[in-house]
Amino acid sequence: MSQGNPDSLSGKIVTLLGGSGFLGRHVVQELFARGARVRVASRNPDKAWSIKPLSNLGQIQFARVDVSKLDSLARVLEGSDAVVNLVGAFDGNLDAVQGSGAGRIAAAAKAAGAQAFVHVSAIGADAGSDVTYARTKAEGERAVLAEFPSATIVRPAIMFGPDDNFVMMFGELISRMRMLPVFAPEAKLQPVFVDDVAESIAIALAAPEIHGGKTYELAGPEIYTVLELNQRIAASEGRKRALVPLPDGLGGLIAALPGTPISTDQFKLLKAGIEASGTLPGLAEIGVTPRPLELFLDRWMTRFRNHGRFGTKSAIA
Missing domain, CATH: 3.90.25 (UDP-galactose 4-epimerase; domain 1)
Structure with a gap:
């Protein structure tokens, strides 16, 4: 499948919500390689400060955000050409974080004029699950597409990397x-390399006309x-x-x-x-060799x- 123009992100402002976490730090580096200007927004952006030496002058910005507050979201998303939602949790108010809250984030990205939106869900998202995490992940996907129909949903398996917690x-x-x-x-586990997930996210951002509105399951070989x-x-x-x-x-x-x-x-x-369930496209279909x-x-x-x-x-x- 065509990946679109990899240079299409050059000079674009990409905001990563929840970007100071494990996956976020790898997505930032993939976006740097594509010439994007990256805004890392999270409750604790200082956790990502170690990335700063990897950027060119003026290529990275850190911002504090509370995704539960619309005014905070609006401020941090202002001027964004593309947005990635990496926000998630295993405990607390999961609906507010990754259920209806994901829809609120998508609506704010749309209002800010973003042309591409990638929402990171998880393999196993299931609206009928008795596990709150899996159920709210599925509800979040539905809420995102209702607000931003051209969003790309990615469902990673457990991710591995040299700095993982797995x-x-x-x-x-x-x-x-x-x-x-x-x-x-x-x-059974089908772990996926974190950099393959990061590359998939960048590809989706670079070509929303190809990958928008689609859901991908990202699992390793x-x-x-x-x-x-x-x-x-x-x-x-x-x-x-x-x-x-x-x-x-x-x-x-x-x-x-x-x-x-x-x-x-x-x-x-x-x-x-x-x-992976095998019912949805995966890494190969988005253009990544796992x-x-x-x-x-x-x-x-x-x-x-x-x-x-x-x-x-x-x-x-």
């Missing part, structure tokens, strides 16, 4: 614990069970670990307890699996090996 979290845990319980061990993923990470660290698969009943009971590493809703989402986790894993896990890069993968500890 593969790196498992890497840290495996390096420290000789025995590790595994929740939903047989659940590999499918792992949760247990297989942990085993692969341990192997990349050169560590022999006792990975203990938890029966789903026990996993659900633990998730319901306060202070555990996973909530009940997160456990339900994980148990259901996080993989890169597998295997391409990076051994290199990224070096930091967790005994003696780091001076150690060997075969060392068992």
Whole structure:
């Protein structure tokens, strides 16, 4: 599929709402490469200050915004040629953040004169789900398209990268614990490289006439069970670990307890699996060749090996 003119974003003002997070920082760098002028707007824009040295003079701006307030949205979106909504959460008032709130953001972007709008949802968005996160994600998609019909919806799977809180979290845990319980061990995951998602977003912004009004599921080329993923990470660290698969009943009971590493809703989402449905276009259709986790894993896990890069993968500890 045509990606449109990659230079069409050159000099354009692209506002990233929620742009100081993991995905936002990678989208910023993709937009820099395309010559865009980027406005990073979030409740805590200082979290993205580390990106500033990567920009050219005058290419980045930071702004504080409260997306629940229309006047705050209007101020931060003023003059935007394109907008990306990255706002989301797992707890709190999810309707206000990613349900009806997403529609409010889309309406504000339209009022500001934005010509392109990308809304980041999630694989597993389901209006009929009993999990608030999944249900409000679906409701947010519907609200966005009602206000901005030419918006592009992207639904990423779990994203991985050298600065993620997914593969790196498992890497840290495996390096420290000789025995590790595994929740939903047989659940299937189809993780996607964060830079492939960032590129997809930029492509959609550059060619709204091609990608507007469409929904894409962004998933990687590999499918792992949760247990297989942990085993692969341990192997990349050169560590022999006792990975203990938890029966789903026990996993659900633990998730319901306060202070555990996973909530009940997160456990339900994980148990259901996080993989592409196959009913929607994906990375290939938007024009991106997906890169597998295997391409990076051994290199990224070096930091967790005994003696780091001076150690060997075969060392068992």
